[in-house]
Amino acid sequence: AQSVTQPDIHITVSEGASLELRCNYSYGATPYLFWYVQSPGQGLQLLLKYFSGDTLVQGIKGFEAEFKRSQSSFNLRKPSVHWSDAAEYFCAVALYNQGGKLIFGQGTELSVKP
Amino acid sequence: DTAVSQTPKYLVTQMGNDKSIKCEQNLGHDTMYWYKQDSKKFLKIMFSYNNKELIINETVPNRFSPKSPDKAHLNLHINSLELGDSAVYFCASSHGGGKEQFFGPGTRLTVL
Numbered sequence A: 001a002q003s004v005t006q007p008d009i010h011i012t013v014s015e016g017a018s019l020e021l022r023c024n025y026s027y028g029a030t031p032y033l034f035w036y037v038q039s040p041g042q043g044l045q046l047l048l049k050y051f052s053g054d055t056l057v058q059g060i061k062g063f064e065a066e067f068k069r070s071q072s073s074f075n076l077r078k079p080s081v082h083w084s085d086a087a088e089y090f091c092a093v094a095l096y097n098q099g100g101k102l103i104f105g106q107g108t109e110l111s112v113k114p
Numbered sequence B: 001d002t003a004v005s006q007t008p009k010y011l012v013t014q015m016g017n018d019k020s021i022k023c024e025q026n027l028g029h030d031t032m033y034w035y036k037q038d039s040k041k042f043l044k045i046m047f048s049y050n051n052k053e054l055i056i057n058e059t060v061p062n063r064f065s066p067k068s069p070d071k072a073h074l075n076l077h078i079n080s081l082e083l084g085d086s087a088v089y090f091c092a093s094s095h096g097g098g099k100e101q102f103f104g105p106g107t108r109l110t111v112l
Helices: none
Strands: A003-005 A010-014 A019-021 A024-026 A032-038 A044-050 A056-058 A064-068 A073-078 A087-095 A101-104 A108-113 B004-007 B010-013 B019-025 B031-037 B043-050 B053-057 B064-070 B073-078 B087-094 B107-111
Touching: A003 A087, A003 A101, A010 A019, A019 A108, A024 A073, A032 A064, A032 A073, A044 A056, A044 A064, A044 A073, A073 A087, A101 B031, A101 B043, B004 B087, B010 B019, B019 B031, B019 B087, B019 B107, B031 B073, B043 B064, B043 B073, B073 B087
Parallel strands: A010 A108, B010 B107
Antiparallel strands: A003 A024, A019 A073, A032 A044, A032 A087, A056 A064, A064 A073, A087 A101, A087 A108, B004 B019, B019 B073, B031 B043, B031 B087, B043 B053, B064 B073, B087 B107
């Protein structure tokens, strides 16, 4: 069955430090992958997406992600975290052969220490 | 310039009541979705419509009935509300299935 796993429930990093959020997926076909961010009490904002092509994708707010087919991973990175990056981050895969529904990971809550 | 909007933002009601949540998108998309986010922040698809046609209907109680009057609107009606229906409901839209989805701000439903 298709699934997305985010192994880290909660991560704390210091402001200015680098960040990597892990995401592993299980999907038989070529995946369409996404990272979304949810600030408290807000909706989900798309950070970046991968459909095909270059496996390193750039997104908004200085985020990037790398698709590694051999590891079934799509990890999110940022070289220097800002206090405003504190939020919940969701990795998702779109099942384009099932109406495009998104299967989400459990989410990773990011806290930023001053 | 709101892209995907939902009303109301908050909804507090008693068990057994019937309520509706409305969603509108001005992005010109042809596909709209409803997701439910539970208290542990887990997000799960409920329904999807493409050009007013239902294409995804997950294992949701039939107390939940979506309705799409046109491509830009997707409403969610819930009958006989139960405590377990308390959650945040998100509407989303996309240009075709499989493409990036744009989410509304969510409706926090609390059933007392």
